[in-house]
Amino acid sequence: MTVKPSQWAVPMLAVVAAGFHAPQTGAKKAQPVPTSTATAPHVFTITPEEKARKNPIAFTSTAVKRGKQLFESQCSMCHGANGNGRGNLAGAIKVSPPDFTKPGVLSKRTDGELFTIIGQGTSVMPGQRHRLSDQQRWELVDFLRFLEGKTPEPAAPRQKRLLRHQVVVHP
Secondary structure: OOHHHHHHHHHHHHHHHHHHHHHOOOOOOOOOOOOOOOOOOOOOOOOOOHHHHOOOEEEEEHHHHHHHHHHHOOOOOOOOOOOOOOOHHHOOOOOOOOOOOOOOOOOOHHHHHHHHHHHHHHOOOOOOOOOHHHHHHHHHHHHHHHHHHOOEOOOOOOOOOOEEOOOOOOO
C-alpha cells in the first residue's frame, strides 16, 4: 500500500499545530515586564530614561509641517490622513490604529515614550528606528502633539532644523 503525502500531511500538521498550543509544564517562561503602562492592545517596554527623554526639536510650525509630511508618506496609510486611525491600508489588513485626534489618546504619553514607540514599532506597525533619523522621529512626535490639539510656536523666518540647545547667530 502506497501512502500519498496528502494522506499524511494534514494529520501531521494537526499534530504539529497541537504541539504549539499544548499547555507547557515545568518552568514558566519569563514574560517581559513593561516599564511603562500601555494602552491596549500593545504593551511597550520603555525604560525610565526613554520615558524621561525630552524632545530636542523646538515645537514650531516648521517642525510640525515636516512631521506632517513624514506622517503623510509613512504613517497615513494606516493611521489616516488626519490621524483618525482610518487609513486605507488599515482596513485592508484588518488593524485598528488609535485615533490620535481623540482627547486623551496621546496625552498620557511623554514625548520620549512616543519617540521610542515610533522606533520600536509593534507587532503590526514596523519600527522606524532604522528607517528614519532621530530628527525625523522627533518631528513626527511634534506632529502628533499638533494632532492632539497643541498649538506650535510660529516659525522664525528661514528656520532651519534646529535643536533646542543650538544657538543661531544672525549676521
